Amino acid sequence: MHKITETAIEADPRLPVIRMTRDFTATPEQLLRAHTDPDLYAQWVGPDGMTTRIEHWDARNGGSWRYVAEREGTEYAFHGCFHEVRPDRIVQTFTFEGDPDGVALETLWFEDLGDGRTRLRAQSLVDSFEGRDAMLQSGMEVGVNEGYAKLERMLADGTV
């Protein structure tokens, strides 16, 4: 199987969906923990220079979450609920509070590639192509790649 070393980010031509794929030197269990343990998640999510404060975190079926990201005195808050948390998949909702009517349905899959590697696939579904394209143009690619690079360092040094 072809090894994906950078995050592949693509917009589906037929669906209001963004898909991301990235391979990690990690087990599925480690990736699940990195996405469900609030102390770990706060250390890697988002771009460099942004700090994340978890306000609420209950990563289980029917739980919910909220965090505030801060850079140079400006805060950006996000919240949602966890529809499902299981070993191979997380399904959750996502709202950036700067756009309080916007809601995405996000799904993460952890696919065991063997040999201590796991493919993370992520999908973000919204109800309009305009909303989807605005997300793509918001600079999310930088945040995604810098965030996953932090996660890779935490996996390499044993933090996760």
Add this chain to the structure above:
Amino acid sequence: MHKITETAIEADPRLPVIRMTRDFTATPEQLLRAHTDPDLYAQWVGPDGMTTRIEHWDARNGGSWRYVAEREGTEYAFHGCFHEVRPDRIVQTFTFEGDPDGVALETLWFEDLGDGRTRLRAQSLVDSFEGRDAMLQSGMEVGVNEGYAKLERMLADGTV
């Protein structure tokens, strides 16, 4: 404004979405109550001849829900989380446990038409056209119309 007396159900040609619209002789507050009070909701949701048992219900931002519908000894279970519950809108996730990997993001809007009438708009968003079309072909139209007819009777007799 044209009065909608039956439920208009439509599939969006460009998006994997089902939309429903129906006008009620009710205030927005009454429709919100009918959708958030578990004892009321269990009385009207679903087709005639089906009984609904609420297993879990926490209708607030970040809460969750589960119910079991039963007819002639066969049970159908559903669950999800409430992303947002506010006076003019409910956003929630929805899974039929017979198809446990399927997840819909549902939005309900309560639009005050004045004169004691409210337009209910509902949208169900999934991540494939095939999944959307399967929902439409599952007989949902009967359940939706019979359920809303029960709700109208409960509004007329003062139950809600």
